């Protein structure tokens with residue numbers, strides 16, 4: 398075994414590697430030179446035959462050649478891999494910008510759309526937007542809004558009670574006390590929220606639905622102020638002047654209490670499917686805040702007064718979209734939901 402053997406092997410490797418065109422061929426070359434029965438191993442095995450005075454130089458040269466072969470094979474491998482990926486991209490046209498785009502997009506829930514619209518309208522009229530808890534105390538949900546224990550009005554709202562004596566709020570009115578304490582005695586606040594009632598489900602009743610509550614408190618507030626804000630809201634929502642009427646109602650937290658009806662924006666009062674041929678839509682329970690409610694929130698009813706109102710978002714969606722079953726709104730049925738995009 399002589400030094401010239403090493404040089405010969407190097408030349409043959411240079412030649413071999415220059416011709417490699419695939420990873421498979423590269424692997425063949427690797428085995429030929431670096432494999433267990435490869436040429437480098439072959440040379441090493443014959444180290445014994447090298448004359449003593451040449452051993453050192455011989456050893457260095459073999460090592461240098463081995464390193465060179467390893468490096469060049471690795472470099473070539475990376476090059477071939479990159480080429481292969483580029484070819485795959487080209488073949489699969491991964492980045493074909495000319496392909497038509499799938500235009501199916503999601504949409505907001507119709508209740509979310511209505512809520513945003515109504516909240517924006519009140520915001521523009523200077524109302525603060527607040528939030529409420531879904532789990533509430535009996536005090537906040539009932540007592541603080543003038544519904545003491547055993548009051549018959551509790552039967553109007555079948556309640557989901559929790560084992561710790563708290564409840565799932567049955568009305569957004571549950572936040573009145575906290576909000577009046579925080580912002581009163583002079584304030585304009587709305588607070589949308591999800592409410593729960595232990596109801597038998599049918600086309601008109603859900604056990605989970607969405608309301609918006611509003612309170613306005615100050616000095617010398619009158620029913621005329623209440624009507625003004627409601628009409629302004631309806632005008633912004635339906636994009637036209639809407640006539641309203643008040644009927645006497647009953648709510649423990651307001652005195653007097655009213656049911657506010659809006660002249661049907663679809664038939665103008667002539668009678669249609671949406672208003673059940675009555676010409677009017679029952680829209681907004683409301684009234685002047687009961688002095689007890691103000692007192693319990695630390696506001697002196699001799700000095701201040703105000704009004705409160707509730708709005709049902711589910712009902713508004715049903716009116717706007719002519720939907721006749723409230724249960725669709727919690728159904729998560731995409732076939733139904735996707736139809737609202739164009740209707741809202």
Ligand code: DAH
Pocket residue numbers: 567568569570610611648650651682683684705706707
């Ligand atoms: N809390 C009532 C309900 O859920 C709605 C309501 C009626 C709210 C009259 C009010 C109001 O603020 O004044 O049925």
